[in-house]
Amino acid sequence: MNSLIIKETMPKGLIVQKFGGSSVANIERIQNVAKRVASYKKQGYSLVVIVSALGDTTDELIELANKITTTPSEREMDMLLSTGEQISVALLAMAIQKLGFKAISFTGAQVGIITDTSHTRARIIKINTDKINEELKNGKIVIVAGFQGVTLTHDITTLGRGGSDLTAVALAKELAAVECEIYTDVEGIYTTDPRIEPKAKKINEITYDEMLEMASLGAQVMQVRSIEVAKKFNVPIHVRSSFSKNPGTMIIKEVKRMEEVVVSSVTINKNEAKITICDVPDQPGAAAKIFKELSDSGISVDMIVQNVSHTRKTDISFTIAKTDAHKAIKFTNKAAKNIGTGEVILDKDIARISIIGVGMKSHFGVAAKMFEVLAENKINIEMISTSDISISCIIKKKFAESAVRALHEKFGLGK
Ligand code: ADP
């Protein structure tokens, strides 16, 4: 047996490593991950490894469900989607065992990741680490299925798209890991999506707040909720590539810079849709009725734009997650009918482009420069919203990539 000839050094701390779907997309990549994990074990680390479903499995499972119904039960959706991660943990355990190391795989339910009952977006209530600790003590590499948990009444739940990041951060916190490594298919966090702008630059260190803003505005490289948890418990995260040994990006509490950069990244989000309600009577309570209808049906609304009317009627536009579009249009139509508005229009061909930078707080003219860049490229702005450290514009989806590249260039991010 190989294991007899593997010399392990003195015990070191515990590392949590998470491998995303693209890092385990096929058998060869799973074997690569196994080699990397084993190399850390050889150095004396204890390891808890979180894995996502293979490649695009989760999307494929969603498509399968949609072939049966576009409104599947959320409980059954969780039953279905959680199977993806169960496949990858078992295969990775086998690949690690094949290299002569002890490994054991678990589902979220088996290790005791207890969540509330909000299926498809469940929140972690507590994690029982006894089972993991017991297996670590036995010298095993513990492999945990990401993205899933279980309710107190034994129903399987999932933690929202990209939820394996959350599993990793939450376990790193609970197990007091010395490192939480997120392995993905790019070398770290970049000034913009490197697949859209090859001139994007890798960022060595970034704060939780900057990463939160980037993730909320569309940089899917880290799940928003995982960063919220990391920030709350001060868990440093190392985002790096599973295809190289290069150091990636550290996401931490504070980055010491002489002066804050005005604009430090550009994001793109194509997962939103826009609903416009025309000719809403300009009277108190109209907006309240529409948005109450939506919130009662569990739809979260993002950007909202309404103008002061000069004709006693006004248009209201808002954005929602594209996945909620069908549900949202149904409830908006209901509210619109009640109030007596004009037409309700759904537009799925939009994208949100945002610029982010902590230094924006103390600079003016940033918005003007962003609008100028879009104008120079003949891109019409449909909606605008701002926060302390970001400015977002809704534009036509077909212009999204060129807008990102133009803004990246104009704000000097590739330099
Ligand atoms: P995983 O399968 O490892 O979870 P994801 O697809 O969730 O990977 O996230 C990685 C992807 O995020 C990258 O392939 C990249 O295209 C995209 N991405 C978007 N914005 C950024 C950014 N600012 N920096 C790095 N990657 C980004």
Ligand code: ASP
């Ligand atoms: N497989 C899940 C998803 O695609 C979770 C993850 O990858 O983090 O959303």
Ligand code: MG
């Ligand atoms: Mg991900």
